[in-house]
Structures are given as structure tokens and as C-alpha cells.
Amino acid sequence: MSRIRRLLVPALVAAAAGSVFAAPSASAAPAPQCDTASAPFNYVVLYNPRTPERKVDSELRAKCGEKVAYYPEIGVAVATSRNADFQAKIGVFRAYSGGRDVAFPPAATARATRSAVVDTKETEETTSVAVEEDLSAQQWDMRAIQAPEANKISGGSSSVTVGVLDSGIEPTHPALKAALDPSVSAGCNSGAPDTTPAAWAPTNSDHGTHVAGTIAGKDTARGFTGIAPGVKLASVKVVNDDGLILPEAAVCGFMWAAKHRFPVTNNSYYIDPGMFYCSKEPGDAAAYEAVRRAVVYSTGRGVLNVAAAGNSGFDPDEQTTDPNRPHPIDESCGILPKAIDGVVNVSAIGYAGTKSSYSNYGDDVSVTAPGGDRAQLPPAGQGVGCPLSTIFNGGYGAKCGTSMASPHAAGVAALLASRYRHAPPRLLSWLLEHQADPIACGTAAPVCEGPEKDNSYYGHGRVNALDAVK
Numbered sequence: 001m002s003r004i005r006r007l008l009v010p011a012l013v014a015a016a017a018g019s020v021f022a023a024p025s026a027s028a029a030p031a032p033q034c035d036t037a038s039a040p041f042n043y044v045v046l047y048n049p050r051t052p053e054r055k056v057d058s059e060l061r062a063k064c065g066e067k068v069a070y071y072p073e074i075g076v077a078v079a080t081s082r083n084a085d086f087q088a089k090i091g092v093f094r095a096y097s098g099g100r101d102v103a104f105p106p107a108a109t110a111r112a113t114r115s116a117v118v119d120t121k122e123t124e125e126t127t128s129v130a131v132e133e134d135l136s137a138q139q140w141d142m143r144a145i146q147a148p149e150a151n152k153i154s155g156g157s158s159s160v161t162v163g164v165l166d167s168g169i170e171p172t173h174p175a176l177k178a179a180l181d182p183s184v185s186a187g188c189n190s191g192a193p194d195t196t197p198a199a200w201a202p203t204n205s206d207h208g209t210h211v212a213g214t215i216a217g218k219d220t221a222r223g224f225t226g227i228a229p230g231v232k233l234a235s236v237k238v239v240n241d242d243g244l245i246l247p248e249a250a251v252c253g254f255m256w257a258a259k260h261r262f263p264v265t266n267n268s269y270y271i272d273p274g275m276f277y278c279s280k281e282p283g284d285a286a287a288y289e290a291v292r293r294a295v296v297y298s299t300g301r302g303v304l305n306v307a308a309a310g311n312s313g314f315d316p317d318e319q320t321t322d323p324n325r326p327h328p329i330d331e332s333c334g335i336l337p338k339a340i341d342g343v344v345n346v347s348a349i350g351y352a353g354t355k356s357s358y359s360n361y362g363d364d365v366s367v368t369a370p371g372g373d374r375a376q377l378p379p380a381g382q383g384v385g386c387p388l389s390t391i392f393n394g395g396y397g398a399k400c401g402t403s404m405a406s407p408h409a410a411g412v413a414a415l416l417a418s419r420y421r422h423a424p425p426r427l428l429s430w431l432l433e434h435q436a437d438p439i440a441c442g443t444a445a446p447v448c449e450g451p452e453k454d455n456s457y458y459g460h461g462r463v464n465a466l467d468a469v470k
Contacts, residue, residue, distance in 0.1 A: 186234075228411045254298045276322045288336065440455070
């Protein structure tokens with residue numbers, strides 16, 4: 001049965017597209033009466049690409065906002081405002097605040113629903129291990145993709161930097177300090193890049209540190225090795241201390257990756273506070289388009305973006321409601337950033353090589369990789385059911401999730417980028433897919449649909465590090 005990959009294209013919100021996002025011309029007008037007491041919130045605001053910054057500043061001031069950042073290449077501004085009606089003043093299809101939706105959810109149950117989803121679906125419980133042990137025996141995930149054999153040929157090039165868009169990377173970890181490049185790291189939670197170490201270092205989440213170790217960790221003393229220990233890492237912090245990735249942070253992260261032309265980024269998240277964003281809905285449309293522009297721009301600048309499929313255990317194409325927000329979804333909606341064309345979408349498998357129980361699936365899955373499954377346990381002495389990697393305080397621990405599968409694919413992509421220097425993202429994606437080891441649906445049919453080399457559970461198959469270097 002042939003399958004058609006869905007291409008999500010944002011709908012035009014008005015017939016005259018050229019005037020939808022244009023700022024009004026500057027003219028004499030009375031000073032606005034702006035709220036000076038309420039809490040401020042950040043918004044993404046759409047303009048026509050290359051709109052002059054002075055026009056952006058003028059409109060934002062006139063409508064009780066203040067610029068935080070402006071990305072003229074894509075016509076996206078990040079603004080802050082205390083006014084509850086700021087979105088309405090700008091236009092509901094041009095502005096959106098994830099932070100305000102978190103503070104004032106559209107329904108009384110929305111915040112509790114979001115909290116429950118985080119607790120049951122997204123938080124990867126860490127199983128710590130003693131650092132005195134030789135950890136190589138516990139890295140079953142690396143053996144599954146033939147990373148140890150690949151490392152004997154190449155660990156990747158120091159000229160290749162992988163942007164880890166996540167919660168930050170612990171800079172002092174013995175397995176990561178040689179790979180981490182502070183000069184191209186930045187914090188993005190305000191929507192504007194901040195290169196001070198405090199902005200990009202982790203605070204209360206070791207999620208990004210775990211992801212980083214899978215990609216490029218190396219600790220000879222403890223026997224731990226990631227997939228591409230020869231490449232560099234950039235810590236691009238997009239997760240705030242509440243565990244949320246808001247649209248302005250993601251836009252900043254992708255634009256930072258584009259500015260520095262990282263060959264690969266890893267994105268083990270979806271954009272909050274919703275799970276799905278709909279390109280035809282007020283508010284949602286602005287967030288969808290802002291992220292889409294940033295992703296597409298980064299791809300055009302030579303960045304291959306790799307993303308986690310999600311931990312909800314469903315096919316997004318079959319969903320009719322957003323689990324996080326009480327609104328219907330249709331074909332105009334998608335989970336960001338993985339729904340954007342050109343993003344590599346990675347599902348998760350466990351030790352047995354079959355889909356992890358929690359992993360999302362569907363027609364847009366590109367490849368699969370080890371994310372672990374506590375129901376698929378390796379033999380004694382080979383670790384637990386979740387992949388082992390770096391955690392806080394120089395430690396090591398195991399986490400399960402498509403968050404863990406995605407960096408396996410990003411690590412292999414980094415090996416490909418090292419071998420084929422300056423290869424465009426489309427070629428790297430093609431190589432990643434066509435060098436993958438096919439996995440048939442088997443007994444998972446008919447829920448799993450498609451042939452061995454391209455199906456809804458495993459995409460083109462399990463990524464292969466050895467094929468990437470030989």
C-alpha cells in the first residue's frame with residue numbers, strides 16, 4: 001500500500017497576502033493609553049519579510065508593545081506587552097502569546113490537562129548508575145545502531161557543530177566539556193539570543209545534558225561514548241524553568257542555528273502550551289507561521305533539523321482534538337516543529353527492536369532509533385530498558401522517550417555531515433533514510449501500515465552509524 005507524506009502548508013489568512021503582515025505607515029496619532037501595572041507577556045508577531053525595523057518599532061509602540069527581538073529575514077518579531085488586548089490590537093492572525101495562554105488558559109481544565117500530560121507522557125524518569133562502573137556494556141542502544149564499529153572508523157569532524165535545542169548542556173560534565181562550544185551557545189527563552197553562560201546552562205532539567213551525551217559524549221575513564229564524539233555541540237536553551245518551550249524560544253533557536261549554519265540540530269520537544277497548532281485558527285496561525293518560517297529559513301541556510309515524534313502513543317493524523325487544549329484539530333494542524341516540511345521525524349524503538357509503547361507513529365515518520373521501553377529489557381549486565389547517557393553533576397542515567405531516539409538520529413546525521421562536508425540538508429536526510437536498516441510492520445499490522453522500507457511505525461528503518469562512515 002503506497003503512502004503519501006503529509007505536507008503542511010499554512011493557509012493564507014486573507015486574500016491580499018501582501019498586506020496581511022504589513023505594519024501601518026507612521027503617522028501622527030495620540031499616544032496610546034497602555035497598561036503599566038499588569039504582568040507582561042511575550043508574543044510572536046508576524047510582518048512581511050524584510051519589513052524595516054523602524055516600522056516594526058512604530059507599530060509595536062502604538063499598540064502598547066515593546067520589541068524584544070526582530071528577525072527581518074523572516075518577518076517575525078518578538079514583543080512584550082502588559083495589555084490584555086495586545087493580540088487584538090495587532091490582529092489575532094498576526095500575534096500569539098504562549099505565555100499568556102499558560103497564565104490564562106482558554107478553559108478552566110486546560111492547565112490541569114497540560115500538567116497531567118506532562119506527568120504521564122513526557123517526563124522521562126531517570127535511572128542513575130554508579131559512575132565507577134565500565135559503562136560501555138550498558139550502551140545497548142549504541143550497539144543497536146552499530147555506533148562502536150562506526151567510532152573505529154570516524155567519530156565525526158570538529159568542524160561540524162550540532163545545535164542541541166533543549167534545556168541546556170552541563171558545561172563541566174567530563175563527557176561533554178571537550179565537545180561543548182560556548183562561543184556558539186545561547187539562551188533563547190526571551191525570544192532574543194543571550195550568549196552569557198548563565199542563559200544557556202541548564203538550571204532544573206538535565207534533559208538537554210542527556211540528549212547531548214547521546215550525540216557526542218566521550219568519557220574514556222568510564223567507558224562511555226556517544227555516536228559522534230568528534231563533533232562539537234552548541235547549547236541552545238529553549239526550555240524554560242517551567243519545562244515549557246514557547247514559540248518565541250523556538251523561533252530564536254532556529255534562527256540562531258541558521259546564523260551559525262549548524263549542519264544539524266536536535267529538537268526533542270514539541271512547542272507549548274498546545275500540542276497541535278492550527279494554521280487556520282486565530283493565535284495558532286501566528287505561532288505556526290512564525291515557527292514554519294524559522295524552520296524553513298534554517299533549512300535554507302544548510303541546517304538539517306531532527307525532531308522527536310512525540311510520546312503520546314498515537315498517530316497525529318488520526319487525532320481530532322488537542323490533548324492539551326480543548327479545541328478540534330484537522331489537516332491544517334500539526335505538532336511543531338516535526339510537522340514542518342524538511343524536518344526529520346524520529347520514532348522510538350526498545351531493546352527488542354520494535355516500536356516503544358509510548359512512541360507516536362504515522363505517515364510522517366522518517367526513521368526510527370533507540371528510545372527505550374521498560375517492557376523491552378536487555379539481558380542482565382547490559383543496562384536497563386532505557387538508553388544510558390549523561391545527567392547532572394557529572395553523572396550517568398537512563399531515560400526513555402522519543403526525546404532519546406531523536407539524538408541517535410541527529411548523531412548519525414552529524415557523522416554524515418562530517419563525511420559529506422557542506423552537503424545540503426535534503427541530501428543528509430536522504431542518506432539518513434536510505435542507509436537505515438528496514439524494519440517490517442510484522443505483527444503490528446494493520447495498525448502499522450506500509451512496506452518494510454517505509455512504514456508508519458519505523459519510517460525508512462533504524463538509523464545506522466556504521467553505514468554513515470564507511
